[in-house]
Amino acid sequence: MKMLINVPESVVPDALRGMAAAHPELAVDPDSRLVVRGDAPVAGKVALVSGGGSGHEPLHGGFVGRGMLDAACPGEIFTSPVPDQMARAAAAVDSGEGVLFVVKNYTGDVLNFDMAAELAEDEGLRVAKVLVQDDVAVTDSTFTAGRRGTGATLFVEKIAGALAEEGAPLERVEAVARQVSEASRSFGAALSPCTTPAKGSPTFDLPAGELELGIGIHGEPGRERRPMMTSGEIADFAVDAVLEDLRPDAPVLALVNGMGATPLIELYGFCAEVHRVLAERRVPVARTLVGNYVTSLDMAGASVTLCQADEELLRLWDAPVATPGLRWGL
């Protein structure tokens, strides 16, 4: 497997050097592995900190900036960052208003963010945590007890980030982050496995004519393997899997997310099918985001995340954001 890298050992710090070069508005430290808003700590603002294994870019480092995260802690590829790193991130961005940790539900991340919270609290910081566990494909998997955290992370970080930017207190930011997490569900399908730089070979075998339904973002096993399906059939399966678990009584935010190697033209075609299925199921769509946002290295495939959104969540979704991976004005 060919990769655009120097050596497997330096993939994460090399990428952080690139982020530092491309985004002078951020404070990126490749050595301590932190991506921090350049203007942090922002006075009077609750700080949002997230992190997790690398390989899911732009998540999380690409979501650091005004209106979203204050800091991100990238771990090695598919490996949790360490508690000390998370605690340093919290200390770097806390303005005195407290810190919210946004934690994807993977065993390593959960344990390490728990320890980091204790470390930060020992230093006098107020810390709250929200767990993202939106993937309906499987309960318990290689990296997780319970549901995995995937695409909903973007919704939690964007919406809670907008609220924090407005100056809301920690309890309110935490409550809305939890509301978004609980109102979101995801389902993904892989057309190809991913290849980690360290291993250099695919994380699993997927025969030429088959796809994996319910894939995780680390190449974990999904729900089932089937002969290759059309975009429309995959949309039917994915949306129905989500709607089995989430019965929206309000319009949804929809994320049509690429796993990394699927061309945008295919993602837009898939988006058309996702919208078709939602219309057939009488689920109105308020906003749609299409692109590679919560990825799995060079995996081909896509996931669908839906979030039931009231007017307040939509207002926060629409609020300005200025990060490398997600940007818009008013």
Next chain:
Amino acid sequence: MKMLINVPESVVPDALRGMAAAHPELAVDPDSRLVVRGDAPVAGKVALVSGGGSGHEPLHGGFVGRGMLDAACPGEIFTSPVPDQMARAAAAVDSGEGVLFVVKNYTGDVLNFDMAAELAEDEGLRVAKVLVQDDVAVTDSTFTAGRRGTGATLFVEKIAGALAEEGAPLERVEAVARQVSEASRSFGAALSPCTTPAKGSPTFDLPAGELELGIGIHGEPGRERRPMMTSGEIADFAVDAVLEDLRPDAPVLALVNGMGATPLIELYGFCAEVHRVLAERRVPVARTLVGNYVTSLDMAGASVTLCQADEELLRLWDAPVATPGLRWGL
């Protein structure tokens, strides 16, 4: 080769249906294959129209919106749109201030935009054209006489689009578009070929341990094939190839562009190496954009585009833009 599609014949209209669903602020017509600003024609504004074969998304349809293009004409995959389609786009967006066609230098595009200009002029429109021909890899290739148009298209569309948004007259918008085009050069490398839906197999063979230097955006042959290189070696080769042709005496805009299937973490690592080489060559970098912007379906690899930018070009680059593929506020 597995693809997230329904049938090869409907890939382009399916993607346009998805664009229509995801971007209600645009007027997207999958039947007549037009992507148009929802508020077009914008009174008092020169209109920018571009287009070309599909498979390079987000180029061009993803660059339609405030501050960039007024309309895009997507052709079939790697196939020029037709003159009638281009002339209809021009008629749809012309406010009376004239239309600038942004044309990538491929034989089909050049001929068809020429014919479209004649058609539009017959209808009383004022039409200007700018040719983008930035790829230094080869002179003359499968699809082209002269240099191919690649990443610089984004610079031309963004900067000329910002100027048009400010109300500049057609002659000035055309002159600045030409300035950007002439001040830009690109070089790309492919780690894997791309696969068109219609063919279903790779456009060329690339042995396991080799890469193609100087690749085009349709899988056209490049300059040479070599044993696999590191990210740093590719950056040295690509940047030096660009600087052989462009000797900037002002800071540059840098686009570190993915060909479609290369993960963002690798692109950022490559960005670090591109910045290293530019620093060694004493070329200051004013702005850097990293991501998949001018792609070649599922090709793995990256290209570098540099544009020598004076203060006025930087100001226009920084101006707000609101398109599906490129968005930022002030």
